[in-house]
Amino acid sequence: MNIHPRPNPIIAALYMLRDIGVDVAVIHGPSGCGFMASRMIEEAGIRVLTTAMGDSDLIFGASGKLENILKEAETRFSPGTIGVIGTCSSMIIGEDMKASIKRSGVKCSVIAVDCHGCMGDNTSGAIKAVEASAEAGIISCEEADRQKHLLAMATRMEKERGMASVPYLSPTGGPTKMRAAKRITECLSKNGRLAVVSFSKKELAYRFSDVFLAVHQANKELGGEVKFIANLDPQKGLPRVRRYASDILSELEENGISVDIVGGLDEYAVTGEDVKEKVLAFDPDLLVITGIPHAYPDLGKGQILITDQPRQLSNYLSKGYDAVGEISSHSMVMNVRRIVPTETGDTIREILRGK
Numbered sequence: 215m216n217i218h219p220r221p222n223p224i225i226a227a228l229y230m231l232r233d234i235g236v237d238v239a240v241i242h243g244p245s246g247c248g249f250m251a252s253r254m255i256e257e258a259g260i261r262v263l264t265t266a267m268g269d270s271d272l273i274f275g276a277s278g279k280l281e282n283i284l285k286e287a288e289t290r291f292s293p294g295t296i297g298v299i300g301t302c303s304s305m306i307i308g309e310d311m312k313a314s315i316k317r318s319g320v321k322c323s324v325i326a327v328d329c330h331g332c333m334g335d336n337t338s339g340a341i342k343a344v345e346a347s348a349e350a351g352i353i354s355c356e357e358a359d360r361q362k363h364l365l366a367m368a369t370r371m372e373k374e375r376g377m378a379s380v381p382y383l384s385p386t387g388g389p390t391k392m393r394a395a396k397r398i399t400e401c402l403s404k405n406g407r408l409a410v411v412s413f414s415k416k417e418l419a420y421r422f423s424d425v426f427l428a429v430h431q432a433n434k435e436l437g438g439e440v441k442f443i444a445n446l447d448p449q450k451g452l453p454r455v456r457r458y459a460s461d462i463l464s465e466l467e468e469n470g471i472s473v474d475i476v477g478g479l480d481e482y483a484v485t486g487e488d489v490k491e492k493v494l495a496f497d498p499d500l501l502v503i504t505g506i507p508h509a510y511p512d513l514g515k516g517q518i519l520i521t522d523q524p525r526q527l528s529n530y531l532s533k534g535y536d537a538v539g540e541i542s543s544h545s546m547v548m549n550v551r552r553i554v555p556t557e558t559g560d561t562i563r564e565i566l567r568g569k
Contacts (some may be wrong), residue, residue, distance in 0.1 A: 215258045218382050218525060227299050227327045230343035232260050232363075233416070233452045236325065236354055237293035242311060243267050243301025249272040257548040267303050275307060277314045284318040295352060297325045297343070311412045325350045335491055338367040343438055353452070359502040361452075361480070368483040377525050385524035387532060388539040391472025395561035396501075397536070398429060402438030403499040410496035412487055413482040413509035416455055418522060419446065420457055420547040421540060421554045422504040423462050425520060428559035429502070430471050436565055437447075439507040441496045442466075443474045445485055450478025461551050486511040507537070 220323060224241070226250055231239050241248055245266040252262040262476070264287075265279040287296055298311050313495040327346045328340040341362050348358035372378040384569040400407050407459035410429050414422045424441050433440045442457035448459040459479055464472060474492055477485035488508050500518070503510050507519040507530070520538050521527050540556050545552055 216378055216381060218377070218384075219337035220378065221247070222331050223329050223336050223342070224248055224299060224301055224331055225339070226336040227329050227339035228252070228255060228262070228297075228342040229256075230340040231297035231299070231325065231347075232258055233388040233454045234297075234325075234343065234347050235453060236289045236297040238263060238291055239298045240265065240280070240283055240287065240296060240298045241301060242276070242298055242304040242309065244303055246292045247301045247303070254545060254548050255269055259549060261286055261287070263295070264470065267301075269454050272303060272307055275309060276304065277309060277317075280311065280314040281318040282310070282319050284324065288320045288322055292446045293322050295323045295325065296320070297327060299327045299343075300329050302330045302332060306307040315481075316388065322351055323352065334375045335369050337369045339441045340365050341440050357452070358539060359371065364480050367382040371483045372510065374516070376506075377523065377529060380529060381495070383525040383528045386528045386531065386539070387524065387538065387541055389405060391538050391558045391561040394536065394538050394558060395565055396518070397431050397500065397518060398502065399436060400521060400564050402429075402432050402436040402440070405437050405439075405443075406499035407496065408433075409443065409493050409496050410502045410504070411488070411493065411510065412442075412504045413485070413507065414445060414479060414505035417458055417461055417480050417547045417550075418505060418543055419444070419458055419479055420550050420552070421522070421543045421556055422520065423466065423506050423553045424474070424559040425502065426466060426468060427470055427553060428556075428562040430469060432562055432566055435460075441474065441492070441498065442471060443476060443489055443492050445475070445477040445479055445482050446473060447475050447481075451480045455479050462553060481507050482509045518554075 216403050241264045245264045256262050265275045265283050297353045315324045325346045327343045344358045344361045348355050412422050438537045446459045448456050476488045502518045504520040515534050524542050527539040
């Protein structure tokens with residue numbers, strides 16, 4: 215059992231609805247439920263509303279509030295699709311969201327996601343959102359099945375090797391980026407072979423791809439040989455996720471960077487063996503793994519791991535890995551269309567300026 219905080223199924227459903235492409239998300243619960251995540255989602259262009267359930271609603275129900283907020287959303291925003299997400303409050307009292315949606319009389323497509331915070335794994339909320347979207351005809355059954363498989367594999371990976379594999383982890387900011395940056399530049403200056411792998415999760419690729427840019431610059435100035443491998447297939451995933459990959463690949467190509475592509479941005483949990491095969495074929499002197507490093511099936515103490523999660527960073531450091539954290543990355547990549555600089559990348563650039 216984990217006693218450190220874990221991601222919430224309600225928020226996972228909210229993010230999944232964003233990726234599926236809803237215009238408005240309605241959280242059927244108290245006004246504070248999912249507050250911080252809702253603010254971030256709105257930066258991605260999604261309107262997030264709440265039925266603001268109160269004490270009396272827990273006794274008498276809040277179906278009328280949901281009907282009214284749906285009508286207000288349609289009038290105010292003219293959405294093509296609305297997603298309604300259940301919460302602990304609405305689901306425990308047995309709110310029939312589908313009945314409320316029908317009574318509201320709104321003309322746009324509405325997805326009803328029956329989820330709550332006590333469902334267990336956060337991915338259970340995302341799976342509920344996928345199933346509801348397929349039922350509403352917003353995504354195909356084939357894509358829904360694909361997403362459910364990937365979410366199940368991501369859950370398995372976290373329980374075997376990630377934050378969910380340890381009862382408690384203290385968050386940490388970790389060491390400075392100087393040691394990692396020096397190891398990278400020293401490898402190249404000695405004409406070494408460097409492999410840089412990215413197992414990025416969706417929009418976080420906008421940040422971790424900056425390591426590619428910095429290493430490429432170091433390669434041009436110092437020498438050596440570099441192999442870039444990433445899950446950036448622009449033909450796989452939901453439309454928004456494919457757009458992320460296209461944006462990043464275009465920018466990398468503008469900078470003269472060629473990437474070996476293994477899977478899409480939602481496939482980080484299933485591409486490890488294929489990536490490892492490419493790494494072994496290249497036989498690098500140094501391996502750098504960014505994003506979700508434990509997606510790589512053979513972590514070792516000679517590698518450099520770069521993550522955005524302070525608890526996951528703590529997990530890596532406790533195992534003796536050479537790891538650094540790009541903390542708060544998620545808040546930096548909402549609604550961006552270009553690669554966002556990292557501290558690791560900027561430290562590499564600083565070392566290059568000093569030479």
